Amino acid sequence: MRMDSSPYKGEWIAIHGESVVAHSKSLKEVHKQACAQYNMSSLLFVPVLGDETYLL
Numbered sequence: 001m002r003m004d005s006s007p008y009k010g011e012w013i014a015i016h017g018e019s020v021v022a023h024s025k026s027l028k029e030v031h032k033q034a035c036a037q038y039n040m041s042s043l044l045f046v047p048v049l050g051d052e053t054y055l056l
Helices: 028-038
Strands: 012-014 017-022 043-047
Touching: 012 028, 017 028, 028 043
Parallel strands: none
Antiparallel strands: 012 017, 012 043
16 A cells, blocks of 8 residues: 555554544544444554555
């Protein structure tokens, strides 16, 4: 998956399929937002530490 992660630098993101479905500096908040919409087993939670984040 390729994406411009720079808007999310310093935040956590929740990914469902190939889309970012939630983002926040707080993992707890991202978890809350994403799990309200999707089953947790279908989500990937990733910290965006720099301008480039790679998901393999």
